[in-house]
Amino acid sequence: MSRKIDTSAQFIEFFVKKGHYLVELSENHFLNREYKKSLELLSQAHTMLEKGGAKAEAENVKARFNDIKKNYLFKQ
Numbered sequence: 001m002s003r004k005i006d007t008s009a010q011f012i013e014f015f016v017k018k019g020h021y022l023v024e025l026s027e028n029h030f031l032n033r034e035y036k037k038s039l040e041l042l043s044q045a046h047t048m049l050e051k052g053g054a055k056a057e058a059e060n061v062k063a064r065f066n067d068i069k070k071n072y073l074f075k076q
Helices: 008-031 035-051 055-071
Strands: none
Touching (some): 008 035
């Protein structure tokens, strides 16, 4: 008598919330001029948002990642 509980919706919600948290944390590091840490967190956020199915948000995060990498990373 095995009952399976479908937790997929909870995982999707977790991935999206974790992605949003990582984006917020990344912005904090960006404001403190910690660009490498900011890029690392944005990369993780992109992965989480893709796992959560938030493709449009993931693309926005990717664009922000590329912007920081292009404009700030090598200007220290």
